[in-house]
Amino acid sequence: MYSLSWIVLGWLSYLSFNAFFTRFGFEYIIPDCMVIVIAFVATRRNLLALVYVTCCLGYIVGRQALGPTGLHETALTLSGLSVYFALGHLTVDNRFIFGLLSGVTVMGYHSFLFSLTWLFGAEAYFSSWATAILFPTGLLTAAIALLAYPLLEWFEGLVSVDKQEVFLSWR
């Protein structure tokens, strides 16, 4: 239920932002809400929930991006796991650090996408255009993550029924 809640939240926010930026976007710069959700789940130190969420959201975003099945799932899972293992046992409870983390994760995600396509796929171009929008996309995602952090904490409070147990459990 915990993972499903994050999947639904990631899906809905992704669809809403994508629709909004389809009308009012500037040169394909879209904040990646899925990455924000994944970065948040990764900071919660729940490995299984993280991989469930990354796989499902990767599948959903892959259907919109017209990529081959498995590409976005793998890239998003790699990004989530990178955040998970890079943080180690550090706790992220500062919205600014979380924003920064989300921005960096977006760039990592796109790098993973490019690497996988370039190494195993047909033709891949990490063009000047793609490079140029990567930083603004990361920056915009970081800004949205910064604003959304309290909401994500509130949402976590709603869906974490066994919060107490998680904190006491062995890892």
Add this chain to the structure above:
Amino acid sequence: MKHDRKALLGTGLFGRYRDIFIAFLLLILPFLFYLSNVKAQRDHHFFDRIVVWVSYPVQWGVLTGLDTVTSVWDNYVALLNVNEDNQRLERENQELRLEMVAMEEYKIEAERLRKELNMHEALAEQGRLTAQVIGISPSPLFRSIRIDAGTMDGVELGQAVLSAQGLVGRVAATSWKHSDVMLIIDANSSIDVFIQRSRVRARVRGAGKDDNVGLDFEYLTRTADIEPGDTVLASGLGGIFPKGFLLGRVLKVESRAFGLHQQAVVEPAVDFSSLEVVSVLLSGAVEQGMRASAAGEE
């Protein structure tokens, strides 16, 4: 509860590293899927279509909400100084009426030319479905858009998608009420074209590069007559895109001192970042258009 589960799983190697093992599995499985799918382009299957179908109400709701807000703004809030605008428009209207008389002459000429070509009329008579753009690809590596027309509306794989500005792309995946369109600037898109001025034929491929500079000529011989500013049209070969439809203009031509080919870049006629409405040419439209064109030539 936790202890019971742990007891069931045991304290062996699997029990201890269970989470890591599952995480590794969920990383490897999609990767294997990717490796098996990487070369093959395929349509949406049943689960894909379910995902797309469930997504639509949210996208539609957001877009409808945005359009309503924009409409309210345009129709009520932004109506300040409307009286002054009205008087100005009255004056413009008078001037335009005079221009219209002159344009009537051009219209007669245009009608005659259209009859000679015949093709565009045939295309208009055939199934041309108007669809709204409801989403764009979130990944810069894949250049696609999602439209709100699918198999239930008659959309099929490979059909050409156009806009008033020119060629947009072709349908690459379909769902019941939605389709994904691969843009002509996608790296996997390749189209047979000709230069309007010199009638030189060539192929252009999406470079997946910058937004408005997105097509490269392939295998363009050194002797081909091509200049910056030349209009590039679809040749109709392949039966996907109708002959004579605008693709873009030649932006630059580079001839090296050696080699068999010259390099040229095409600027697409369509501004893909601001697409809102497109037309899908339904099955048979291109073929009938070609036949009508051939009949017109005879």
